[in-house]
Structure formats: structure tokens, C-alpha cells
Amino acid sequence: MATLQIEVVSAEASIYSGEATFVALPGESGDLGILPGHTPLISRIRPGTLKIRLVDGSEENIFVAGGILEVQPNGVTVLSDTAIRAADLDEAKALAARERAEEALRNTKDKADMAVVEAELAMLAAQAAAARKFSQGRRSH
Structure with missing residues (x-):
């Protein structure tokens, strides 16, 4: 093979x-x-x-x-x-970090800072979705 x-x-x-x-x-x-x-x-x-x-x-x-x-x-x-x-993903931690990033985005006016936070938000959303998917897979076995 x-x-x-x-x-x-x-x-x-x-x-x-x-x-x-x-x-x-x-x-x-x-x-x-x-x-x-x-x-x-x-x-x-x-x-x-x-x-x-x-x-x-x-x-x-x-x-x-x-x-x-x-x-x-x-x-x-x-x-x-x-x-x-x-196995090491934690949906709750990813969602908490996402909330902190959303708060930072609301409080910033600098366009460069906004772009950085928006990229972090996209990564955290993907991480939370992956954690949710894997935790559901573990429960179904």
C-alpha cells in the first residue's frame, strides 16, 4: 500500500x-x-x-x-x-475567546486593528465549529 x-x-x-x-x-x-x-x-x-x-x-x-x-x-x-x-479542542474556551474578540472589535476604531481582530474571529469561529463537530462525534460512539 x-x-x-x-x-x-x-x-x-x-x-x-x-x-x-x-x-x-x-x-x-x-x-x-x-x-x-x-x-x-x-x-x-x-x-x-x-x-x-x-x-x-x-x-x-x-x-x-x-x-x-x-x-x-x-x-x-x-x-x-x-x-x-x-481531542484537545475545547468549544467553551473557543467561544469565550470569540466573545472577547467581538468586544475588542466593538471598541476599536483603527482599521488595521479591526482586520486583525476579524481574522482572529474567523479562526475562533472555525475552531468552535470543529470542537462542536468532534464532541458530537465522540458522543455518538
């Missing part, structure tokens, strides 16, 4: 390193699915869920807050400022 070497790295740590048979993630222009032998590619990625299908058929899910994807025929590297394993 053909495999890919997957590396997922955040600003703080290596989040995942191992072999997989398939990777799916939110690319800048739409969702991407990557199999072994994929054409080389470099793309920005949007906040969302990175799904890694492992050799044993199980799946590893990681929330990424955007970043850069590099695909080579035998490997995939994802570089993200923030990457969190699905």
Missing part, C-alpha cells in the same frame, strides 16, 4: 508526524484531498480540519488555523501558527 509521510507543525511544536494513506484539508481555493503520488503543490490553507487517514484505517483530526501546505509525491508538510488535535 502506498503511503505519504505527513508532518504537521505549529509555532509551538510538532503536532503530528507519521505515515498515512490520505490527507484532506481546507485549501485556499477549496477543499483538497491528497493521495500518495500527488503532483507537487504549495498552497495557503484556511482555518478548518485537517483529516489524516492512517495506514490502519483510523483517522487523526487536527484543527489548523490556516497556514501553508507543501505537497511532494511522497510527503505532505503543513505549517500552521496554531494546530490543535481534535
Whole structure:
């Protein structure tokens, strides 16, 4: 069975390193699915869920807050400022952070600050949605 070497790295740590048979993630222009032998590619990625299908058929899910994807025929590297394993996501914390960011947005008048807060809000909304999805999946098993 053909495999890919997957590396997922955040600003703080290596989040995942191992072999997989398939990777799916939110690319800048739409969702991407990557199999072994994929054409080389470099793309920005949007906040969302990175799904890694492992050799044993199980799946590893990681929330990424955007970043850069590099695909080579035998490997995939994802570089993200923030990457969190699905099991470590906390919807309540993401929603609380989103409320704080919304308050900051209401109180700022500087356009550059607004753009930064709006980007953070989009990332937090995606993180909360991913946490909700994964917690529902855990409850249904």
C-alpha cells in the first residue's frame, strides 16, 4: 500500500508526524484531498480540519488555523501558527475567546486593528465549529 509521510507543525511544536494513506484539508481555493503520488503543490490553507487517514484505517483530526501546505509525491508538510488535535479542542474556551474578540472589535476604531481582530474571529469561529463537530462525534460512539 502506498503511503505519504505527513508532518504537521505549529509555532509551538510538532503536532503530528507519521505515515498515512490520505490527507484532506481546507485549501485556499477549496477543499483538497491528497493521495500518495500527488503532483507537487504549495498552497495557503484556511482555518478548518485537517483529516489524516492512517495506514490502519483510523483517522487523526487536527484543527489548523490556516497556514501553508507543501505537497511532494511522497510527503505532505503543513505549517500552521496554531494546530490543535481534535481531542484537545475545547468549544467553551473557543467561544469565550470569540466573545472577547467581538468586544475588542466593538471598541476599536483603527482599521488595521479591526482586520486583525476579524481574522482572529474567523479562526475562533472555525475552531468552535470543529470542537462542536468532534464532541458530537465522540458522543455518538
